[in-house]
Amino acid sequence: MKKLVRNSAVVILAILASGCGNGTKEEYKMSKESFGSLDGKEVVLVTLTNRQGNTLKLTNYGATVVWIDVPDRDGNVDNITFGFEDLEGYLNGDPYFGSIVGRYANRIAEGKFSIDGKEYTLAINNDPNTLHGGPEGWHSVVWDYEIVEPEEGNPAVHFRYKSPDMEEGYPGNMEVEAIYEWTDDNEMIITYSATTDASTVFNITNHAYFNLNGAGSGDILDHELTIRAAAFTPVNETLIPTGEIIPVAGTPFDFTSAHRIGERIGEGYDQLELGLGYDHNFVLDNNEKIDAVVYSPKTGRYMEVETDQPGVQFYCGNFLDGTMRGHEGKVYNYRGGLCLETQHFPDSPNQPEFPSTRLDPGDTFRSVTLYRFGVRE
Numbered sequence: 001m002k003k004l005v006r007n008s009a010v011v012i013l014a015i016l017a018s019g020c021g022n023g024t025k026e027e028y029k030m031s032k033e034s035f036g037s038l039d040g041k042e043v044v045l046v047t048l049t050n051r052q053g054n055t056l057k058l059t060n061y062g063a064t065v066v067w068i069d070v071p072d073r074d075g076n077v078d079n080i081t082f083g084f085e086d087l088e089g090y091l092n093g094d095p096y097f098g099s100i101v102g103r104y105a106n107r108i109a110e111g112k113f114s115i116d117g118k119e120y121t122l123a124i125n126n127d128p129n130t131l132h133g134g135p136e137g138w139h140s141v142v143w144d145y146e147i148v149e150p151e152e153g154n155p156a157v158h159f160r161y162k163s164p165d166m167e168e169g170y171p172g173n174m175e176v177e178a179i180y181e182w183t184d185d186n187e188m189i190i191t192y193s194a195t196t197d198a199s200t201v202f203n204i205t206n207h208a209y210f211n212l213n214g215a216g217s218g219d220i221l222d223h224e225l226t227i228r229a230a231a232f233t234p235v236n237e238t239l240i241p242t243g244e245i246i247p248v249a250g251t252p253f254d255f256t257s258a259h260r261i262g263e264r265i266g267e268g269y270d271q272l273e274l275g276l277g278y279d280h281n282f283v284l285d286n287n288e289k290i291d292a293v294v295y296s297p298k299t300g301r302y303m304e305v306e307t308d309q310p311g312v313q314f315y316c317g318n319f320l321d322g323t324m325r326g327h328e329g330k331v332y333n334y335r336g337g338l339c340l341e342t343q344h345f346p347d348s349p350n351q352p353e354f355p356s357t358r359l360d361p362g363d364t365f366r367s368v369t370l371y372r373f374g375v376r377e
Helices: 087-091 270-275
Strands: 003-005 011-017 026-038 041-049 055-059 064-071 077-079 112-115 118-121 144-149 156-163 174-182 187-196 224-227 231-233 279-283 292-295 301-307 311-315 339-343 365-375
Touching (some): 026 087, 026 144, 041 144, 041 156, 055 174, 270 279, 301 339
Antiparallel strands (some): 003 144, 011 026, 026 041, 041 055, 064 077, 144 156, 174 187, 187 365, 224 292, 279 311, 292 301, 301 365
């Protein structure tokens, strides 16, 4: 039977296990502490520590990834994702660091879409468009949570949220769940599910920023990136897809083999100019297990991404400006982090040729994305 841990001030669980080849005993740990409160609701910080001693920290504010620490090739452990020391950092206007975004991740043109002939109008927060569900989207709400210690499998945190009908302009009462697991192989597995009682549009992702040299250590232009996508969706001047799906071959968007992120970012290519760099949806081939790989030659760290979603938004921190400080006061500079947001395509409700993001009563959306961290010598 699963053990559900909730509503206590501080909880620490440890399970002894056989060592990982060194003859010693290791343990995984699960802990919880206060992270503040919002509108009378408790906000907590949950820490999952695997048997390698590496940690994933999560908060129920926005179902957010706060911290991921993993070793480099020399065994030095550092945090490689953007986050803040306390709730105030998130409330003071962070750009979705590590949060679940929805009800519709990415952009919807002019904040409008139609279902069965009825037009819906959304809040505009990325003029003239709606971005990541709107200004009061799921990144900014307090989710319910359960800390789950399974008899088999991985320790996990289940986040749940009930989104009321017409929240931010979207129809239907929705129930959504995001489950985070942290494995002994340094894998963060996110499982999403959602239902609705009225036809609506739905697109969900996690918006973590990564720097495999260490969060706040400089830019990510030296990182080598592979995306197994033969095509991408070009955008207009407001970063809304034009409706085309064009091959990456012969363009700076060809990451079918590894390229440094900074290698071609300054080329005079219209899509790079419109996006101020890379901020585009890649159409995944979906025919290989691993969909994307990021590697840092400096530290030897790599991150592999696996997903069942049709697209991934590659964003390289073009709008970061060095005004925000995160863990230990480190500055999040221009192009200091990258995002690989697994999702459906931007503006799909207004693009009939794109995969549908419609969700109807009686249907259940389910999706899994995995981020795996390791090192190369």
